[in-house]
Amino acid sequence: MKFAKFKIKGMTCDHCAQTIAKKFSGNEGIITKDIDYNSGTGKFEFDPDKTDKDQIAALINSTGHYRVEREISEEAIVNNTDETKSYKANTLPFEEDLGSASSIPLGGAGDGLFDFIIIGGGSAAFSAAIKAESLGLSTLMVNGGLNFGGTCVNVGCVPSKNLIRAAETAYHATHSNFAGIKPKGVDIDFAQVIKDKKRLVATLQQKKYLDVVGDFENLKMVQGWAEFVDTKTILVDGKDKYTALKFLIATGATTNIPDIKGLNEVNYLTNVSLFDLEEQPKSMIVLGGGYIALEIAQAYHRLGTKVTLLQRSAQVLSKQTTEVAEELTSHLRNEGLEIYTSLNFIEVSENTEKISVVAEHEGGRKVFEAQKILVSTGIKPNTNKLGLQNIGLELDGGGHILVNDKMETNLHNIYAAGDCINTPAYVYTAAFEGKIAVENAFTGTENKADYSSLPWVVFTDPQVAGTGLDEAQAKAQNIPFEVSKLELKDVPRAIAANDTRGFIKLIRNIETDKLIGARVVAPEGGELIQQLSMAIKHGGTIKELAESLYPYLTLSEGIKLAAIAFDKDVATLSCCAV
Structure with missing residues (x-):
């Protein structure tokens, strides 16, 4: 075991000392602690395998009101000598590790030293x-x-x-x-x-x-x-x-630049450079089929650029189920966006007029040409x-x-x-x-990141959104599950808007009835996903989703209908789904 004692600035009463002491509550590295506002000191016995002097000092400073002014020498602690004569003036608890920088007090009084x-x-x-x-x-x-x-x-x-x-x-x-x-x-x-x-x-x-x-x-x-x-x-x-x-x-x-022959020799674009071009490309090849590639491809296509999207994998959004990828792909192609998948890229080249991509496609070679090429093949x-x-x-x-x-x-x-x-x-x-x-x-807390209900959105039109598990993930985790898929053609809001592109899919645990995942393909579908994320996070059931009240003629009513569809044919229900 080791000891540390600090002069602490800012304490004016017992409550101040108690506030500092609470910072160490539950800290396994601290064996004993004695915070005394009268002397303005804090004495600690600690396990060096679990904490050290600099972490103790940092925890005191994290209060925002009280700060370690200096450390009192170990000799003063052991011999109980007059602490006012035993300060290591203007030093840090870890001075032996900092060399000459240790003459700067904790709290960053010097330009080179910080908490x-x-x-x-x-x-x-x-x-x-x-x-x-x-x-x-x-x-x-x-x-x-x-x-x-x-x-x-x-x-x-x-x-x-x-x-x-x-x-x-x-x-x-x-x-x-x-x-x-x-x-x-x-x-x-x-x-x-x-x-x-x-x-x-x-x-x-x-x-x-x-x-x-x-x-x-x-x-x-x-x-x-x-x-x-x-x-x-x-x-x-x-x-x-x-x-x-x-x-x-x-x-x-x-952007992760793929290893394709000739690619590094052409003037390719990424999202860093593309968005600053004030002269609109007449035509553009987009390499990649992830969410960034898809969002950019559709946007520039709608603004008038002839866009061809080229993807190595068998589908766009390669980490999603085939059902989701095919639904989105069909709508993008209906707009006139050219999408090619399952490509084996051979070479990229450029002359004064165009950029060419040679790839193997369906057993033969195909050449794609455009004025510009955007590389959007994931990140590193x-x-x-x-x-x-x-x-x-x-x-x-x-x-x-x-x-x-x-x-x-x-x-x-x-x-x-x-x-x-x-x-x-x-x-x-x-x-x-x-x-x-x-x-x-x-601060000594142990906050954790839990992404089991993380919501995400692909901002294409229709949007793709999800939270929790899909079918493949549920199967891999040996969770007994059941799926309800509701086409937007059965959602009154979509019918009234004459826009029935997409679907809402809910996945539940059969044994508990709890929602464990959701996937949405719909215009503004991203606006639905937070509710479903919260349902997963707080253990919401399909029964609760089905019995909740939803404003009529909103897209969110589709969640209610999809929940009901686990047990009923929604086509037989009245307009308000009761």
Whole structure:
């Protein structure tokens, strides 16, 4: 066992001491603790195999009101000497690990030393920074590559959804579901659409990211590439050294460029570069069939670009069931989008007029040509330039940082979150992970990420949405299940709108009647999925879904009908499904 004693600043009463003591409740590494506001000290007996001095100090600082001012020497503790003569003035609990940097007091009074360093500048990073500020932690955010705000606001969610809505407006100006409505067409100023998108991105980057942290007293932001020197030190751009108690790696991901002959020699686009082109491509090949590829392909097709989507797998959305993939594919093809699957890519080349892709298709060779080519073949984590080999941080075979459900890596003071780790890659999961990483690192909590009811949406038209398990996953887990599939042609809202594309599918555990999964293909189907996610999370049953009240002529009524359809033929029900 070991001892640590600290001078603590900010205590004024017994309640203050009790507040600090509560921070250590349930901490297995702490054997005894004695917090005394009269002397302004905290004395700890601890198990060095389960915690250490720097973690104890960090937990005290995480209160936001009380801070470790200095450590009292072990000699003073053992000999009970006058503590006022025995302070290691202006030192950190881990001074032996920091060398000359240890002359800076805990809390980051110097430019090079912080409680917490965040590597990355996206959603996970900003969520972590916000939480760290609330805990009073001195924090450094180091961001390289994309602008602060990361993928979502700069080159992902915000620009893509803006263009999807613009494209939808154009599509509805030229297509009608009603015989009595004759659309007259639309004039598209593509350059203006892109300029408006750029303004939106700049506005949201400022208002939702930079302005949010602009008045933070304990946050410093640095632009540059970080590399680990050791587990407590990073080097930024090869010159500036920073040290911290704890780290969060939140470096995101970039497009995974497939190994196709000639691809690296052509001027290909990714989502990073495509969304800034103000001159509309006349034609474009999209390599890939995941959700990003599909969203972009449909949007640009609707805006007037001739789009050809090429996919190596047997279907688009290769991780989804064939039923879901085929339903969406049929509607996209009905719009005129060219989709080819089961391709074996041979070569990509470019001349002054076009880009060509040669692929094997249905036993023969086929050549696809377009003015531009977009590569959207999945993502890879940004972990290769972090110097992780210097510290022994564990990665999976794809380069993702391995974390547990508390965002902990194999190194006790390093956490990770967002697209660079082995969890679902969504902006909302990244933000959630960034927050709980800080809480677990500095407050002694053990918050966990549970994605068993995670909702997700593909923003095509119709949208594809899901939560929980599909049939294959339920079967793999040996769960006895049953499926109810309701076509939108049986949903009054869809009938009234003359738009019956898609279906609602519910999956239940036969033994418990609990909803365990759902898949939706429908116009604005993403708006249904949160209710189903909450039902799974809280153990809701099919009976409860069937007996709940839903506003008539809303798409959500389809959930009620799909639940009823487990036991009844909905075609025999009255209009209000009772």
